[in-house]
Structures are given as C-alpha cells and as structure tokens.
Amino acid sequence: MKALIISDSHGLIDELTELKIRHKDADVFIHCGDSELDFGHEALDGFQYVRGNCDFDSRFPKSISKEMLGYRFFVTHGHLYNVKMTLMNLSYQAEEEQAEIVCFGHSHIAGSEMIGGRLFINPGSIRLPKGIRDKTYVLLDMQSRHVTVQFYSMDGNLIKNLSRTYHFE
Numbered sequence: 001m002k003a004l005i006i007s008d009s010h011g012l013i014d015e016l017t018e019l020k021i022r023h024k025d026a027d028v029f030i031h032c033g034d035s036e037l038d039f040g041h042e043a044l045d046g047f048q049y050v051r052g053n054c055d056f057d058s059r060f061p062k063s064i065s066k067e068m069l070g071y072r073f074f075v076t077h078g079h080l081y082n083v084k085m086t087l088m089n090l091s092y093q094a095e096e097e098q099a100e101i102v103c104f105g106h107s108h109i110a111g112s113e114m115i116g117g118r119l120f121i122n123p124g125s126i127r128l129p130k131g132i133r134d135k136t137y138v139l140l141d142m143q144s145r146h147v148t149v150q151f152y153s154m155d156g157n158l159i160k161n162l163s164r165t166y167h168f169e
Contacts, residue, residue, distance in 0.1 A: 001027050001069045001070070001141075001142045002023070002025060002026045002027055002028075002139060002140060002141050002142070003026060003027065003028040003029070003030060003068070003069060003138075003139075003140040003142075004019060004020075004023045004026040004028070004029045004030065004137065004138070004139055004140075005030045005032065005103050005121060005123045005137065005138040005139075005140060006019065006030070006031055006032070006123050006126055006137040006138075007031065007032035007033060007034065007052075007077070007103075007104070007105025007106075007108075007122070007123050007124070007125060007126075008032070008033070008034045008052070008105045008106070008108050008124070008125035008126070008127060008128065009031070009034065009035050009036070009125070009126050009127055010034055010035075010036050010054065010125070010127040010128060011035075011036040011037070011127070012126060012127055013037070013041075013043040015126055015127075015154065016031075016035075016043040016044070016047075017043055019126075019137060020046060022156060023139060026139070027069055028048065028068050028069055029046050029047045029048065030047065030048050030049070030073075030075055030103055031044060031047045031048070031049035031050070032049075032050060032052070032075060032076070032077055032078070032103050032104055032105035032106075032122075032123065033049070033050045033051055033052025033053075033055060033060075033076070033077030033078075033079075033105055033106070034052030034053065034054045034055060034077060034105060034106070035049065035052070035055060036054050036055060037055075038057055039057040039059035039060050040059075048064055048066075048068075048075060050062065050063055050064055050075055050076055050077055051077065052077035052079065052105065052106065053077065053079040053106070055077075062076065062077075062080065063075060063076040063093075064076075065097040065099065069142055070142070071100045071101050071142070071147075071168075072097070072098055072099050072100050072101070073099060073100075073101050073102075073103065074093065074094050074097045074099035074101070074102045074103070075102075075103045075104070076090070076093075076102075076103075076104050077104060077105055077106050078090065078104035078105055078106035078107065078122075079106045081093060081104075083104055083106050083107055083122075084106065084107045087115060087120060090102060090104060090120070091115055091116065091118070091120075094118050094120075095116070095118075099118060100117075100118060100119065100168065101118070101119045101121065101140075101147070102118055102119065102120045102121065103121050103122075103123070104120070104121075104122055105122060105123065105124075105125070106122075107122060107130065108124060108125040108128055108129055108130040108131075109122060109124060109129075109130050109131045110122060110123060110124030110125075110129065110131070110132065110134075110136040110138075110151055110159075110162055111124075111162065112138075112149040112162075112164055112166075114166050117168070117169065119147060119149070119166055119168075121138055121140070121149055123136060123137045123138040123151070124136035124137070124151070126154055132159075132162075134153040134154070134157075134159060135153060135154040136151050136152065136153060136154075136159065136162070137151075137152055137154070138150065138151055138152070139152060145167060145168040145169070146165060146166070146167055146168075147165070147166050147167075147168065148163070148164070148165045148166075149163060149164050149165075149166070150163045151163050
C-alpha cells in the first residue's frame with residue numbers, strides 16, 4: 001500500500017497533476033497545506049488536504065485525523081504547532097489523536113523521524129525547498145508493519161540520503 005505525500009506547492013497546478021499521474025498506483029494522496037488553491041480546486045481532486053497559513057479559504061480543514069491504509073494518520077500543515085521551532089506541540093496533538101503517522105509541512109524542510117513510536121513526515125516543498133536544492137515529495141510504502149519513507153525530487157529521482165525504513169511494534 002502506498003501514499004503520496006506533498007506539501008507547500010504554493011500555487012502549482014500542473015505539478016500536482018503530474019505527480020498524481022506519475023504515482024497513479026498510490027492508494028492515498030495527501031497534501032499537507034499551502035496549496036494556495038481554492039478549496040475544491042480540480043488540481044486537489046483525489047487528495048486529502050488541509051489548510052496552511054497561505055490557504056485563505058476557510059473551508060479547508062485545519063487537520064485530518066483518520067484511519068488510512070491500516071494506520072491512524074494525523075495530517076496538518078504545522079504552523080499551528082510551531083513546527084519550525086520544535087515538534088513537541090505536534091507530538092502532543094498526535095498523541096491525543098492516537099496517530100501512528102503524522103504528516104506536516106510549513107518549514108519546507110524534508111525529513112522523517114520516529115518519535116515516541118510515531119512516524120513524523122515532512123515531505124518538504126515541491127516549490128520552495130529549504131535545506132536542500134531538490135523540490136521534494138514523499139512516497140510512503142507500507143508492507144506489514146514496515147514503512148519506507150522514500151523522498152523524491154520533482155523530476156522523479158529517489159533521494160537516497162533522506163529515505164528511511166521504519167518498523168512499527
């Protein structure tokens with residue numbers, strides 16, 4: 001089972017469509033906010049999406065907490081949890097939501113880590129990356145209780161030094 005996770009596309013439309021086509025075998029599509037598109041925009045069709053600090057349509061949900069692909073996901077942009085400074089606030093909320101996988105953006109910095117038995121994933125930005133040159137997104141591959149977080153550049157190349165495999169107990 002696979003999930004495509006992106007964030008911080010800041011107005012890009014063609015790229016969202018391109019990624020949906022490239023990864024049409026994904027079971028779930030997640031956008032962690034700052035699409036800067038209107039709620040219900042056709043480029044967001046098929047995505048589970050949340051409101052970022054640059055999304056001004058109040059119909060966007062602030063977060064999503066739901067079962068997907070056999071895991072409890074918590075998806076938010078991150079600006080409401082001060083993720084540029086610490087993951088502690090987001091971690092507390094993830095615990096309240098009983099989330100196993102936490103997807104967020106806002107900082108534009110790609111990375112993943114396991115904290116307290118929860119997997120935190122920031123796919124970076126497909127428009128304005130920080131920390132690296134590559135515009136990034138994530139393909140999450142779930143096999144039993146093994147989860148592989150694969151970071152890709154917008155041109156489709158795997159970024160090996162960011163990609164990791166995690167095991168859930």
